[in-house]
Amino acid sequence: DPGAPPTLVVRDVTVRFAGVLALDGVDLTVRPDSVHALIGPNGAGKSTLFNVLSGVCRADSGSVTLAGRELTGCAPHRIAELGVARTFQNIVLTRGTVAQNVLLGRHVLTRGGFVATALGLPGTRREQRIHLARAREIAEFVGLGRLFDIPVDLLSYGDRKRVELARALCMEPTLLLLDEPVAGMNAAERARMAATIGRVRAALGLSILLVEHDMGLIMRIADEVTVLDFGRGIATGTPREVQRDPEVIRAYLGT
Ligand code: ADP
Ligand code: MG
Numbered sequence: 001d002p003g004a005p006p007t008l009v010v011r012d013v014t015v016r017f018a019g020v021l022a023l024d025g026v027d028l029t030v031r032p033d034s035v036h037a038l039i040g041p042n043g044a045g046k047s048t049l050f051n052v053l054s055g056v057c058r059a060d061s062g063s064v065t066l067a068g069r070e071l072t073g074c075a076p077h078r079i080a081e082l083g084v085a086r087t088f089q090n091i092v093l094t095r096g097t098v099a100q101n102v103l104l105g106r107h108v109l110t111r112g113g114f115v116a117t118a119l120g121l122p123g124t125r126r127e128q129r130i131h132l133a134r135a136r137e138i139a140e141f142v143g144l145g146r147l148f149d150i151p152v153d154l155l156s157y158g159d160r161k162r163v164e165l166a167r168a169l170c171m172e173p174t175l176l177l178l179d180e181p182v183a184g185m186n187a188a189e190r191a192r193m194a195a196t197i198g199r200v201r202a203a204l205g206l207s208i209l210l211v212e213h214d215m216g217l218i219m220r221i222a223d224e225v226t227v228l229d230f231g232r233g234i235a236t237g238t239p240r241e242v243q244r245d246p247e248v249i250r251a252y253l254g255t
Contacts, residue, residue, distance in 0.1 A: 004032050005067055005068045006029045006030060006031055006032070006067075007030045007031065007032050007034075007066065007067055007174060007175050007206075007207040008028070008029065008030040008053070008064070008065070008066055008175055008207065008209065009028075009029050009063075009064070009065045010026055010027060010028040010029070010049070010052075010053070010062070010063075010064050011027055011062055011063045011064075011065075012025050012026070012027060012061065012062040012063070013025070013026045013027075013049070013052060013059045013061070013062030013063070013064065014026075014059065014060050014061045014062055015045075015048050015052060015057060015058075015059055015060055015231075016060050021230075021231050022045045022048040022231050023045045023048055023049060023052070023059070023231045024045075024230070024231040024232045025062070025232065026045070026049060026062070026228070026231070026232070026233050027233055028049075028226050028233065028236075030175065030207050030209055030224075031207065031223070031224070032207060033201065033205060033206070033207060034201075034207050034208075034223040034224060035197065035198075035201055035207075035208045035210065035221050035222050035223050035224075036207065036208070036209045036210070036222065036223065036224045036225070036226065037209075037210055037211075037212055037218045037221075037222035037224070037225045037226070037239070038209060038210065038211050038212075038225075038226050038228065039211070039212065039213070039215075039218065039225060039226075039227055039228070039242075040227055040228035040229050040251070041229060041251060041252065043230075044228040044229050044230065044231065045228050045230075045231040046211045046228055047179065047211070048231075049228070050086065050177050050179055050211065052064065053071075053079075053084060053086075053175075053177060053209075054076055054079055054080075054084060054086050054177060055071070055074055055075055055076035055078070055079040056076055058073065059072065066079075066082055066083055066084060066174060066175060067083070067174055069082060071084070080171060082174075083171075083172075083173050083174030083175060084173060084174070084175045084177065085105070085168035085169070085171040085173035085175070085176050085177065086168060086176070086177035086178070086179065087161075087164040087165060087168050087177070087178050087179060087181065092164070093152050093160060093163055093164065094152075095151070095152070095153070096151065096152065097148070097149050097150060097151055097152065098139060098144055098147050098148050098149070098150055098152060098155070098163055098166075099132070099135060099136070099139070099148050099149055101152055101163050101166075101167055102135040102138060102139050102144075102163065102166045102167050102170050103131060103132065103135045103170070104167055104170075105135070105166070105167040105168060105169065105170025105171045106131040106134070106135065106170050106171075134170065135166075135170055136148055138166050138169045138170050139166050141166075141169075141199070141200075141203070142162045142165055142166045142169070142196050142200070143162060143192070143196060144159065144162050144163065144166060147159060156189075157184060157185065157189070158185050158186075158189035158192065158193070161181065161182075161185070161189075161193065162193070162196070165178070165181070165196070165200075169200065169204065173206055174206055174207070175206065175207050175208075175209060176200075176206055176207070176208045176209070177208075177209050177210070178197070178208060178209070178210040178211070178212075179210075179211050180210075180211055180212060180213070181193055181197065181210060181212065182194070182212065182214055182217060183213075190214065190217065194217050194220055194221055197210075197221055198220075198221055210222075215239075215243070218239050219239045219240075219243075222239050223238070224236065224237065224238060224239075225237065225238070225239050225242040227242055227245070227248050227251065229247075229251040234247045234248060234251060235247060235248050
């Protein structure tokens with residue numbers, strides 16, 4: 001639908017830390033049902049932008065809207081409720097089974113918030129059954145079906161990254177933020193995760209914004225790429241366009 005509003009619009013966002021301009025007037029538009037990659041050298045501001053989008057970090061100026069709704073200045077739990085889910089560069093899982101971890105994603109959909117444990121899901125018995133069924137469905141979707149009742153400590157690194165993905169998907173987000181989804185994975189795990197991300201986008205009708213260094217992966221799964229350098233957006237386009245952009249080449253080669 002070409003008339004649909006963009007999933008995410010970041011306009012002129014600036015974040016200043018003591019002496020450092022981490023983001024300097026960044027603009028970014030993520031279109032519905034698309035995979036958008038955010039790339040840039042170390043220190044370019046990628047994680048800071050994710051922190052702004054998830055409400056962990058407050059922008060000094062500029063605005064963020066999700067499907068036309070203002071997110072600027074909202075608290076993290078409110079942003080999650082409005083439809084932004086994220087995974088982290090370093091895995092953050094709780095103890096317990098895959099099921100328990102994935103179910104945590106459901107808390108955002110319930111008024112109780114994050115306080116209850118996975119076993120004490122709020123709501124009626126019937127609601128709890130619906131949450132569990134959805135968690136199982138999503139676990140199966142990302143390839144964790146037969147591991148659903150296994151403690152996460154027993155899983156491989158690649159599977160634990162999948163648990164994080166499943167937990168985020170359980171929030172039924174409009175926008176999914178993935179911070180280096182294949183970092184630390186071997187080639188086989190990377191290929192498997194790339195296929196999963198592609199399937200998620202096609203089947204669940206959400207947009208994905210991901211930070212990634214693996215250019216091969218970006219070429220395969222991203223519709224658009226935005227390049228940050230020293231807190232500024234220096235290029236946006238298809239992966240092919242961005243790869244040829246002289247300013248991008250300069251930023252990466254440091255000349
Ligand atoms: P990237 O994720 O692209 O590597 P970051 O967003 O982590 O970049 O960092 C952007 C800039 O902001 C860097 O110069 C970094 O040192 C600085 N920075 C990030 N977070 C903080 C913070 N909490 N306090 C001070 N400076 C920070
Ligand atoms: Mg980072």
